[in-house]
Amino acid sequence: MGLLWTEISILRSRLKSVADVNLSPMFLSESMMNITFKQLKVFATVARNTNLSLAAEKLYLSKPAVSISLKELEKQLNRELFDRLPNSLRLNSNGEKLLPLADELLARAKLLDSLFDNAELTGEIKIGCSKAIGNHVLPELLAGFRQQTGHTNQRIEILNSEDVCRKLANFELDIGLIEADIPREGQVHLPWWQDRMCLIAATNHPLSQQASQSYADLGGQDWILRELGSGSRDVFTQCLAPHLSQWNMTLELNDSEAIINAVSTGLGLACVSELTAKWALDDKRVKELPLDVVIAHPLFITYQEHKYKTPLFEAFFKYCQQYGEAKDG
Template identity: 35%
Template sequence: MRYSLRQLEVFVAIAHQQNLTRAADELAMSQSAASSSLKELESQFGLQLFDRIGKRLQLNEQGRLLRPQAEALLAQARDFEQSLLQHAEAGPLNVGATLSIGNYLAVGLMAQYMERYPKASLQLDVANTRNIVERVLNFELDVGLIEGELNHPDLEILHWRKDELAVFCHPDHPLAQQPTVSDDDLRQARWILREAGSGTRQAFDRAMSGLLPDLTIAIELQHTEAIKRAVEAQLGIGCLSMITLTDAFNRGSLKRLQVPGRDFSRQLYLIIHKQKYRSAGINAWLNLCLQQSEAV
C-alpha cells in the first residue's frame, strides 16, 4: 500500500484546520513531521491536494474530491480498532444538535445511548441549524439533529419527529386575556425571537408569511431560555418550540396565545453526510433516535 493511515490523518486534519501548525497540534505531531507526511502523500501519487495561500492551506478541487474517501477510510479504521478492543459495538460519536433539540431532547437520548453502550465515547455540540449543517458537511460532526427545512445534495436528510411552535406572552400581557389573536394584534406586538439562521426562526418566518414586513422585531436572541426570561420580564411576546415551553405553560409563568389561520407545525430532522462511513456508533445513534420518535 502506497499510503498510510497516518498520512490520511494529516491530510484530513489539515483539511479541517486549513493550517499546518493547528493540524499538527491536533495530531500531537511536530509541524515538520506533519509537513513531511503531506509532502510524501502528494509526491507518491504526483498530485497536489492544497493551494498554498500564505500560511493557509486550502483544499483544491482534487483535495475536495478525495477528502470524503479519506474521511470514510479513517472512520472504518477507527471502527475496526474498536472491534479489536472488543467493547465497541458503538465507538466514538460526535453529535450536533440545534439549541431546542440539544437542550430539551438530546440529553435524554444521550442517557439512553450511554446506558446501552457504557464504554462508548459520546460528544454533543449545540449550535443553531446553520452551524450544525456546516459542520456535518465539513465532516466535523457525525450526525446532526436539526429543526430547519433543508435541501442539500451532499446530505442525507431523515424525517425524525414532528414539532410545533407556540406564540406566547406574560400572563399579564393584554393579549393573554383574548381567546384568539388576530393578524392586527400580531402587527402591533413587540416580538422577541431567535436569530436568523436558526430553525425556529425559519419556521416562524414561514408561519408569518405575508406579515413579516409589518412585524416589530424588538430583540433577537440566540438562546431559548433568554427569550423566555425576556417575555417573563414583559419586554414583548415570543414564539418557540412547544418542546421548550411545556413546563412554563404548566407553571403558569407564560401563557400560550391562540393564533388561528397560521400553521406553526414543523418537522425535526436527522442529517448525515452521504459519503460519511456509517460506523456502528452512527447506526446505533440513528436507530435510537428513530425508535424514540416512534414512541412519541
C-alpha cells in the first residue's frame, strides 16, 4: 500500500502545482480539484487529433460527449484551451501549458491503475451476442480473454441484436456484442469494428456467371432473409432494398447458417455478413456476387449506461476494445 499512497500524494501535489503555469487562480479552487482524469484524457486526445470526431472515435465516445467534457474542463479552469477553427481545434497558449502536465498526470494515473491489474477477477459476466458474432467471433475472443486473465466464468446468450438490447435493458445481461446500432434510452452503443455484407448465390445461379452485378440485375430476384430484429435484416432493408426496383422474400430464417445452406440449393439470393459467409465461400458452397459498392456492416459493443461496472466488466470491455482495434488493423 506504500506505493499506492505515494502515487496518490504525487497526483495531488501535481494538481496543485498546475498553478505554476499561471493559467488562473481558479486552478487552486475547489472546482479545479474536481477535474477528472477522464476530462484530462479527452483534452489530451483532442489536442493530438485536432478534431472532435477523430478524438471521439479513439476514445469510444460520442462527439457530443467529447465536446461537453472539454467545455466542462474549460469552465472549471475558467479559461479556453483551444482556438476553434471551422474544421478543427488548435491548442492556444493555455492548452499548450496544460498538455504536458495532463500527460504526466495521466501517466501516473495509469501506473496507479496498474497496481490493481493483477487483482483477482471474481464473479460472473453475462454476455449477449448476435448470432454471427456468437458463432464466428466469440470463441476466439473468449479464448484470448481467458488466457490473459485466467477468468473462466462467463454466461453466454446468442440472440438477434434486438433481443440482446432488450435483455440489457432488463438487466439480464452485462454487455452485448451486436450487429446493429439500435437506439434505446439508457444504453451506450460504441463502434467495435467493421465487417462487411456479402451478396451470395448458388454456384450455378445465372448471376454467378457474371463478372459483376448492378442493382438492376438484382431487382426482381428471390431473397432469403433473416428475421426482423437481426442486424443483417436491418442492413438489407436500409442499404440494399431501397436500390432494388422490386424484390421478393421467398424465405425467412432466423439462422445465417441455414440461410447459406438454402442459398446453396438455389432457393434465392442472400445478403449475409462476411463473418458468416467466409467458410462457405472458401468451400465454394456458394459464390459471392461482386457489387460496385461496399456495404459496410459495423459491429457494436453495448451496455447499460448507469449499471454498475464491476472490475470483471471493465476487464472484458477493455479486452473487447483491444480485439476490435486489432481486427480493424
